[in-house]
Amino acid sequence: MASPEQVLAVIQILSDAYPERQLPKGAINIYINAFYDVPADYLERAAFACIQSSPWFPKVFDLRRQALKIARVQNFDVEPTDSGISLRIRRYKLQRDFANGEPLDESAWLKLIEDCERSGFTESAEDNTRRLAYYREYLAAHPDPEPDPDEDLDPDLDRDPVPASETVLGAEFDPDRDRNPDLSPDYLVT
Numbered sequence: 613m614a615s616p617e618q619v620l621a622v623i624q625i626l627s628d629a630y631p632e633r634q635l636p637k638g639a640i641n642i643y644i645n646a647f648y649d650v651p652a653d654y655l656e657r658a659a660f661a662c663i664q665s666s667p668w669f670p671k672v673f674d675l676r677r678q679a680l681k682i683a684r685v686q687n688f689d690v691e692p693t694d695s696g697i698s699l700r701i702r703r704y705k706l707q708r709d710f711a712n713g714e715p716l717d718e719s720a721w722l723k724l725i726e727d728c729e730r731s732g733f734t735e736s737a738e739d740n741t742r743r744l745a746y747y748r749e750y751l752a753a754h755p756d757p758e759p760d761p762d763e764d765l766d767p768d769l770d771r772d773p774v775p776a777s778e779t780v781l782g783a784e785f786d787p788d789r790d791r792n793p794d795l796s797p798d799y800l801v802t
Contacts, residue, residue: 613649613652614647614651614655615652618655618656619647619655621656622647622659623640623643625656625660626659626670629663630663633669635669643672646672646676647672647679651683651688655679657679658670658675658676658678658679661678662674662675662678684731684733686732686733686734687732699724699727699731700736702724703724703736703740706721716751718744721743721744721747722744725741728740
């Protein structure tokens with residue numbers, strides 16, 4: 613979180629960038645109190661972003677909005693523990709592992725949901741909660757049978773190959789009886 617000295621350093625950067633605008637002492641105290649919960653590095657990066665994007669000295673609202681945007685959170689009630697990108701990468705890996713046949717890691721999903729909520733990504737938390745519920749329902753509807761160690765994994769391996777005279781249904785193939793008249797040379801027009 614930004615200390616008063618760090619907020620003053622950011623105000624000094626802004627004052628250097630906007631020399632026509634000097635904040636009165638009362639306004640400086642407002643800035644210091646307004647950024648008590650914003651991490652200093654986000655506040656400094658927000659100041660530089662405002663300098664690059666606006667010809668006007670940024671108001672508290674502008675700096676705060678820019679800091680939230682940079683931090684990719686909706687509020688600074690708690691210090692952000694994750695960026696939105698790293699949360700999406702964690703979700704992708706959990707989905708990929710499950711799709712590749714790994715067991716559902718419910719504790720990792722619950723931790724991801726908790727981190728999304730703590731970082732201010734409530735919509736992502738809700739989406740991940742729905743995904744976890746779907747995966748649970750899928751597993752309940754499609755239980756994975758335990759393989760029998762005595763059962764041969766591929767029973768067709770011991771069978772003799774199908775003789776060429778058998779069809780797929782197992783009946784004998786008689787070329788005279790089962791000939792397709794449309795393909796017979798007798799019916800070709802020359």
